[in-house]
Amino acid sequence: MNRLCIDQLSLTYRNGIKALNNISLDITNGMFGLLGPNGAGKSSLMKTIVGLQKPDSGTIIFNGVDVIRQPAFMRKQLGFLPQDFGVYPKTSAYDLLQHLAVLKGIDSAAVRKAQILYLLEKVNLYHAKDKEVHTFSGGMKQRFGIAQTLLGNPRIVIADEPTAGLDPEERNRFNILLSEISEKIIVILSTHIVEDVRNLCPQMAVIKEGALQAAGSPAQMINTLAGKVWTKQIHTSELSSYESSCKIIGRQLIAGAMHITVFSGKQPQGFHPLTPTLEHAYFHTLYHQ
Numbered sequence: 001m002n003r004l005c006i007d008q009l010s011l012t013y014r015n016g017i018k019a020l021n022n023i024s025l026d027i028t029n030g031m032f033g034l035l036g037p038n039g040a041g042k043s044s045l046m047k048t049i050v051g052l053q054k055p056d057s058g059t060i061i062f063n064g065v066d067v068i069r070q071p072a073f074m075r076k077q078l079g080f081l082p083q084d085f086g087v088y089p090k091t092s093a094y095d096l097l098q099h100l101a102v103l104k105g106i107d108s109a110a111v112r113k114a115q116i117l118y119l120l121e122k123v124n125l126y127h128a129k130d131k132e133v134h135t136f137s138g139g140m141k142q143r144f145g146i147a148q149t150l151l152g153n154p155r156i157v158i159a160d161e162p163t164a165g166l167d168p169e170e171r172n173r174f175n176i177l178l179s180e181i182s183e184k185i186i187v188i189l190s191t192h193i194v195e196d197v198r199n200l201c202p203q204m205a206v207i208k209e210g211a212l213q214a215a216g217s218p219a220q221m222i223n224t225l226a227g228k229v230w231t232k233q234i235h236t237s238e239l240s241s242y243e244s245s246c247k248i249i250g251r252q253l254i255a256g257a258m259h260i261t262v263f264s265g266k267q268p269q270g271f272h273p274l275t276p277t278l279e280h281a282y283f284h285t286l287y288h289q
């Protein structure tokens, strides 16, 4: 079992922005979802975990080793999956993986070849191994990203909004793959997509303005709202009045009609009960706690 213990981590940028404020998390094998709005500090947390920047204070212990003091230990065990790899060289998928495997320190040519072919098969790109990566579709590029991330058998994979821009089918295929690899390693998924966290992550955290707002399983987060979520169809002109009098945790247009969802200990006049979702719990955590 791999274990990442983050304790009281704080990070302030030179411009004075406190991007991380006393974050503590304990993460083991499986998918861990990190949810937060733009600017919450998700990328700052990831970059600090992977050793790209040093925190002001706090510790990050991975499998018993202080990785702030020994960043090389983390780098050897890490696979990083960014949102977008940018521009690809005009190289075939196989040759690019070959090059990246050398950079990752896989010295034996036989081991490299076996691993690359295995990974291409796993991400369903074996048929396209001789094609240049820049000609791939968005989904193929992301699956290629997973293959490169898994070179060298990492024990922790950090994925930063990996499904941005994928169509639902590719997103689903990609998520299944991520979920599969998380059986034996830690996969931290940073995302805005609440549904992906609900479907994929046994454990999750919500951060806002650099601080931890909530952590636990999606089911635990949803349970805190049981019996306290209500909905009503309103006229859009009434929205601002409800905004000032209620804790709104959802708004949705259904066939052109506005429906609001609110958090309340008691049933408000004219509202119907609604089964809470993770999205409700997320918005409640962000705006009403």
Ligand SMILES: Nc1ncnc2c1ncn2[C@@H]1O[C@H](COP(=O)(O)OP(=O)(O)OP(=O)(O)O)[C@@H](O)[C@H]1O
Residues within 6 Å of the ligand: 013, 014, 015, 017, 018, 019, 036, 037, 038, 039, 040, 041, 042, 043, 044, 045
């Ligand atoms: N290099 C930097 N120098 C100064 N401030 C920064 C730097 N990087 C990020 N910030 C600020 O730190 C805060 C957290 O940013 P961060 O990129 O970690 O958030 P995020 O949750 O990843 O956002 P997004 O979802 O938009 O990527 C923001 O206020 C941001 O403007």
